[in-house]
Amino acid sequence: MYDKQVRRRRAVLALLVVVSLILLTAYFGESAGSPLHSVQRGVVAVLSPIQDGASRALKPVRDLFGWFGDTARAKTERDQLRKQRDQLLHEVAGYRVAMQENAQLRGVLGVDDGSGLQGYQQHTARVIGRPLDNLVSDRLQLDAGSGDGVRVGDPVIGSGSGANTGGLIGHISFVAPNTSFVTLITDPSSAVSVRVLDSAGDFGLMKSSVGNPLDLLVQLLPRNANIQLDDIVVTAGSRSSALESLYPPNIPVGRVTKADPLELDNDQQVHVSPIADLRHLDYAQILTGPASASGQQRAQVGGNAGVAGGP
């Protein structure tokens, strides 16, 4: 009797392990449109309304726990923001004059405003989930999907109230009919071509730093770049037909938090903190553009990336 129980237990254990390994191997070797991926997409589509409801219902609980941390951070942030506000008030006056001149000159020359968001529609979506594997990857789940016109590769910006919002947060890496996943700019696999708004407007490549995703690194900068603390970093964008950037130009991404001349000279990099508050987002805005050949290409690239290591 005891031997029978032991044999049964071992057989079930072996069966479960073998099934897991078969699933793992099959899934890993499949393309994005294969049966296992389709099943997964179906499960996600069925689950997302439930998750949406649960997310709404459990928001007070999240807010309660978040309140403790937020209160501790709020005082420090308030003092920093007051300093920044005073500094910015001086700058704004100068910028307004410059903008007026700029608009007049652009009107004279007949060029567009260069914001890069023409042709994009902003679709506001609610954050309904954050995957568990935040030590290895950094993603968010939104309640908008292909039914809302969302496609793989669409840029996503943070939205909501407060000072730390309004910046780029990532791009769509997986889409189901009523939900989608955003791979954040802090994900190890993410890289964004950016421009630092210093005196020269230096270009670089932004990635998350090892072990501390919220500390972003802008790399490949010129060794003699004159970058200062609090310089704003925006998306560089690229409209080259050969390799179109995922992100339109001039979306704010971050603010320089450390610009060590020695590090700049040796490693050609500075440290940047994201403008959007990536850990406390309730809503995000997906920039959905018109269907185009380049959009299809982006979808292909995103789809392949999703197969290799999850979206």
Next chain:
Amino acid sequence: MSSRDGYQLPLRLAALGFLTVVVQIAAISQVTVFGVSADISPLVVASVGLLAGSLPGAVFGFAVGLFVDLALVQTLGVTALLFIAIGYGAGRLRELRDPAHGLVPLAVGAAATGFATVGFALMQFLLGVRAPVSWLLLRDVVVTILIGSLLALPVYALVRRIVQGTLPQDPRRRRRRAYTTGGLSPLQRPSAGR
């Protein structure tokens, strides 16, 4: 035991697993403490293993892990494989050692969280996902284990409350109870041959 009673445990475990994953994704994962978020799913799997034994623990771990992989668009089988080990390990601990100390769930919870966190990262590395390795990552792993340890006892109590009354009788526990409450130990009992 009627056939209706026989379905009670699987039904309750299915509901428990579903709710665990939904609550984890919709609420708990979105609250960060010192830069990491708590993960109650390995704690629930370990608790089920501790309460119900190795076989239910392994099956429950497989089901919850597969559900997590499906819901989070991860490589299927990774979390399932890890959770099988957690459920089975916790169940075997109960069957072999029958630990009675009140802090056992805490230790098991810490071990389960550590195993799930490190195991998932290792599996991702093996599958070719490039992820950073540094002292800060190690710190995050330690903080995750600490948070898991803090949550282990309440999660265990909750799981025990949910599955209470549906667990099959455990002969080992019954024997021990009989001995400690005044029954004769097997050495003192007159043997049938004597």
